[in-house]
Amino acid sequence: xxxxxxxxxxxxxxxxxxxxxxxxxxxxxxxxxxxxxxxxxxxxxxxxxxxxxxxxxxxxxxxxxxxxxxxxxxxxxxxxxxxxxxxxxxxxxxxxxxxxxxxxxxxxxxxxxxxxxxxxxxxxxxxxxxxxxxxxxxxxxxxxxxxxxxxxxxxxxxxxxxxxxxxxxxxxxxxxxxxxxxxxxxxxxxxxxxxxxxxxxxxxxxxxxxxxxxxxxxxxxxxxxxxxxxxxxxxxxxxxxxxxxxxxxxxxxxxxxxxxxxxxxxxxxxxxxxxxxxxxxxxxxxxxxxxxxxxx
Numbered sequence: 001x002x003x004x005x006x007x008x009x010x011x012x013x014x015x016x017x018x019x020x021x022x023x024x025x026x027x028x029x030x031x032x033x034x035x036x037x038x039x040x041x042x043x044x045x046x047x048x049x050x051x052x053x054x055x056x057x058x059x060x061x062x063x064x065x066x067x068x069x070x071x072x073x074x075x076x077x078x079x080x081x082x083x084x085x086x087x088x089x090x091x092x093x094x095x096x097x098x099x100x101x102x103x104x105x106x107x108x109x110x111x112x113x114x115x116x117x118x119x120x121x122x123x124x125x126x127x128x129x130x131x132x133x134x135x136x137x138x139x140x141x142x143x144x145x146x147x148x149x150x151x152x153x154x155x156x157x158x159x160x161x162x163x164x165x166x167x168x169x170x171x172x173x174x175x176x177x178x179x180x181x182x183x184x185x186x187x188x189x190x191x192x193x194x195x196x197x198x199x200x201x202x203x204x205x206x207x208x209x210x211x212x213x214x215x216x217x218x219x220x221x222x223x224x225x226x227x228x229x230x231x232x233x234x235x236x237x238x239x240x241x242x243x244x245x246x247x248x249x250x251x252x253x254x255x256x257x258x259x260x261x262x263x264x265x266x267x268x269x270x271x272x273x274x275x276x277x278x279x280x281x282x283x284x285x286x287x288x289x290x291x292x293x294x295x296x
Contacts, residue, residue, distance in 0.1 A: 004207070012214035012215065012217055013218070014029035019062075019222025019225075022175060022238060023179070025055075026155075029211060033046065051191075052187045054215030054219065058180045058183075058184075059181035061222070065224060068174065068177045072178050075133055076141070076160070076178075077185035079139045079141075083144065084150040084186045088150035089193035089196055104250050107246045108247060111241075114235060114239035115236060115239030131174055131175065145159040149190060164179065172235045173231055232279055233276070247265075
């Protein structure tokens with residue numbers, strides 16, 4: 001019973017982070033499950049299946065709070081689903097860890113760009129009502145992010161969110177809500193491919209149910225937070241989280257001396273906290289800025 005409660009809390013925490021920042025359900029929940037001694041295959045199967053329900057709950061919540069650009073969702077789900085299914089079915093045995101650090105470098109640089117742009121160059125009037133993602137842009141983004149999600153144990157949010165946020169005029173709130181909502185189709189496709197290739201034996205349904213319950217509870221809370229947080233602060237939060245997550249991947253891949261990890265993490269965290277405080281101060285002091293229309 002204690003383990004089920006812990007899994008429910010893991011699902012709640014993971015979905016709260018994912019629903020608020022547009023990424024990291026898989027990274028957070030899988031990492032925490034592994035920390036409790038769950039076998040990697042079981043953790044992966046459990047998380048993928050739980051995501052089918054949690055992403056559905058998250059999508060409904062984001063739509064209710066007006067955080068979604070539906071046209072972009074439609075353009076992302078088909079290539080994303082194809083990439084996720086192919087990755088899970090045919091390429092799950094290829095060591096995705098080989099490409100992971102190089103993808104992380106790209107994403108870390110994007111995270112730095114997102115952080116700097118929202119910290120120093122953000123102008124509320126530049127935010128568009130929609131995301132204006134063309135079909136030519138959505139197809140490669142969907143295929144790559146969906147493929148990475150299936151083969152790397154997570155990647156839809158970490159790739160799609162920073163790529164969309166790096167475009168000028170993108171609303172941070174709409175990016176987070178759109179990426180989270182479209183992830184439902186990716187989770188379904190990856191789960192189908194996963195079970196076609198590996199079967200249903202790996203799943204512990206009690207653990208999956210606990211993860212689902214936690215995620216369902218957190219989904220509307222996260223969607224509400226996205227609606228209420230100032231878009232400049234949202235961009236800074238997302239940018240910092242992108243940097244932290246990808247720095248972890250690079251450290252564990254290329255630096256053997258784990259004793260240096262805490263100092264690097266603390267350094268990144270202090271810079272991130274400083275950026276958050278700076279952005280909050282900037283928002284408070286900017287008395288001449290127009291009020292944000294959260295109903296757009």
